[in-house]
Amino acid sequence: MNTETALELLKNKGYKYTGKREKIVTMFADETRYMSAREVMEYMQIEYPGLSFDTIYRNLTLFEELGILESTELKGEKQFRFSCPGSDHHHHIICTLCGKTQKIELCPMHAVLGTPDGFTITGHKFEIYGLCDQCES
Amino acid sequence: MNTETALELLKNKGYKYTGKREKIVTMFADETRYMSAREVMEYMQIEYPGLSFDTIYRNLTLFEELGILESTELKGEKQFRFSCPGSDHHHHIICTLCGKTQKIELCPMHAVLGTPDGFTITGHKFEIYGLCDQCES
DNA sequence: GAAACAATTCGTAATAGTTACGATTGTAAT
DNA sequence: ATTACAATCGTAACTATTACGAATTGTTTC
Known part of the structure; x- marks a missing residue:
């Protein structure tokens, strides 16, 4: 997965293009590691102070459905990361x-x-x- | 693990012998499968209606520390099962x-x-x- | 078997992570 | 610009888990 493909995927599937979505996607593209919803929240709040939990969770779930993110569960928290390039099983x-x-x-x-x-x-x-x-x- | 060993372990380590603990242990001994805290709670409440969450969680945690139970995390819930007989890695x-x-x-x-x-x-x-x-x- | 001590439990409140929803705002298509 | 609807906010609800003071119970010792 890469940033452009991800943002195109959103557009092509009829989802709207928002600054918040772009920021979330580029954030995951920059740090290819697992991050919790809380971490994403805190990072996003620097630029968008009034950000809602709803926005974070809804988008993380959507991105996972679209294959932009992959997730696992660690220490009782869902963790998300940018989908690994190449869709092979690993x-x-x-x-x-x-x-x-x-x-x-x-x-x-x-x-x-x-x-x-x-x-x-x-x-x-x-x-x-x-x-x-x-x-x- | 088996019921007797488990109850002896409790006794030898200075933990008190209570009807609730015995019931939890025998419950896990009878059903060698993963069960959630909620399941244990519901099962125990048949015999002990006023049972507290505290009792369940405290004992499940203790039993895990003693090696009587092993646990994993599934669907956002901790799951417990009676430790498999023979302590080999599996x-x-x-x-x-x-x-x-x-x-x-x-x-x-x-x-x-x-x-x-x-x-x-x-x-x-x-x-x-x-x-x-x-x-x- | 009674007293003393400490562990256990209850009742309940607090915490953490996540999900949900009505009202409002923003995006994109015509 | 107007319309249609998706996205977001603000906040509340929900689920699993942890925590704690007060009351109870098990164990030890005499």
């Missing part, structure tokens, strides 16, 4: 302090395909947690 | 409707050990989601 190593990620190409599901017995598989989650070099020092 | 297939689980012996971390670059790994999560036969039909 997983992440995630810094538990700053949200920084590193792509993992390997998907463990290949090794498990023979296993299911009495279950119909609908999804999976594989995440490695750690500290990035900056956060560790 | 993962689960989880039914997203009823919480029923199946053990997965394979741990994908073995295949990833060479990968980390710029990260110090502190943990990981690997879960497969699906529907069990009962919930699917």
